[in-house]
Amino acid sequence: MAVDVAIVGGSYAGLSAALQLARARRSVVIIDAGLRRNRFAETSHGFLSRDGEAPSAIAESGRRQLLAYPNVRFVEGTAETAGREGADFLVSLRDEKIGARRLILATGVVDELPPIPGLEERWGRSVFHCPYCHGYELGQRRIGILATGDHSFHQAMMLPDWGPTTLFVNGTFEPDAAEEAMLAARGVEIAREGVVAVEGSKAIVILAGGREVSLDGLFVTPRMRMASDLPAALGCAFDEGPLGPYIRTNEAKETSVAGIYACGDAARAAGSVSHAVGDGVTAGMAAHRSLIFDMH
Template sequence: MSQFDVAVIGGSYAGMTAALQLARGRRKVLVVDAGQRRNRFATHAYGILGQDGRPPAEIAADGRAQLLRYPNVTCVEATVESIEKTADDFQLQTQQGEVYHASRVILATGVSDELPNIPGLRERWGRAVFHCPYCHGYELDEAPLGVLAVGEISMHQALILPDWGPTTFFINGAFEPSADQLRQLVQRNVTVERTPVEKITGGRAAANLQDGRIIELSGLFVATQLRHPHPLADQLGCAFEETPMGAVIQTDAMQATSIAGVFACGDSARAAGNVTFAMADGAMAGVAAHRSLMFEGLNI
């Protein structure tokens, strides 16, 4: 049995940033990570100050190396299978049977992306099919782009995307824009395509329509549904917040969840995430967890 001040579950950008704050606060920190970053499908990461255009795996590896320079940090490559709140602390058990105890927990477990069931879509995820134009739009060089509708949430993507290139909005039977929404799309010079998409082919993202037409695109954007691959927030009884992209762990301004002593950060606690947001939320979660330890019992 090992005892820690804080256990950070998930060691990607949010989790490592949270752990870094705690390490610098001279707390004993455990980071448990299975190595499944959400952006592992992307070859390069953009929009991160000081890291723009670097492979995301390199950014994560550098962060981990810097974090491990602190002797009060322990990193374990494992998956936490169960977590429970005991009378004194939190008990974590990994799939390998290891048991750890911590006074505080930070959930940085991330999410997985559920894509529409269209052939060719998942194979191009992170290479020619994206969710965020701020992350990938600039590199598409103002070439033809597309938005694949999954519901009304896709209107937002269709309206912002023309700043990165001429845009076709594939309604795909997901919803019907209102008269006001159609007016907005016209104002933004968005082409509305109602014929359903059968599959995505080509070196980039060619939309093959049911009527036989093929619309060549440099990139296709789609709003995914978020899925939580780990049940730990449920096991702890954390409240969730529903968003158009799926449920996220509910947190306050300090990244505290509805369960005392549990904090959450990164994509599992934010509907529209990117690396910069994840690191910012991680920093807040780490500082907040540290403060809760420092001021415990002081009625501050």
């Protein structure tokens, strides 16, 4: 027998969506492979009441509270395929098939860092993507931004609020005269040498020619790709953001495919834990209402 809603992805967005449905006394199955996007960070910031806690602790607390509801089941594993099965959906794992009247995709994204030695090892520790999440803890000490495109101008203009800033254009972005004047007014230094590597206990940027710039934190906005093939395989439409594609949704977080909702980083041009939780609430409530009012 099909459950009311299957949720693919059990991180912040998926858990939040499930909580709304659980409290509506609907049957819910959450399928999760355990690969949260922020698993590389030691602490999470900016989420009201949980500021400074370990990401794993926040997720585990949410999961524990959710599983107190008898109408919720958590399945550890990867959803390999999904599709229509009559009026319902069928999600296939390696050892199980789950039927559901509605489907919520909280499948997340994967960050693709520039291929510079030392970046990956420091990701989430001294190399970051979000100043709102990690900038305050750097204590207004020296920080940098590794440009990955024209959008890096926006971030370089913001970062001086968190500390003295150096912009490493690295051949990916060249500010025009007006942009350079704006950066100068914000006190941003511009380094035009190519970035060879990142070393040290924090972030020592090694530049072509041998110059070294010691930083307490380095920010970079990586390209993002879908962590799962399911949204595309299900026929969901995508929008192209400055950092990569994301699932197109309406104000209720319903995708272009009737009966399928999406939330979290997979359905946003950029996200955070707070955004994921809020989007999950919207998706969960909308899926519940659709079970009452919609016939598809």
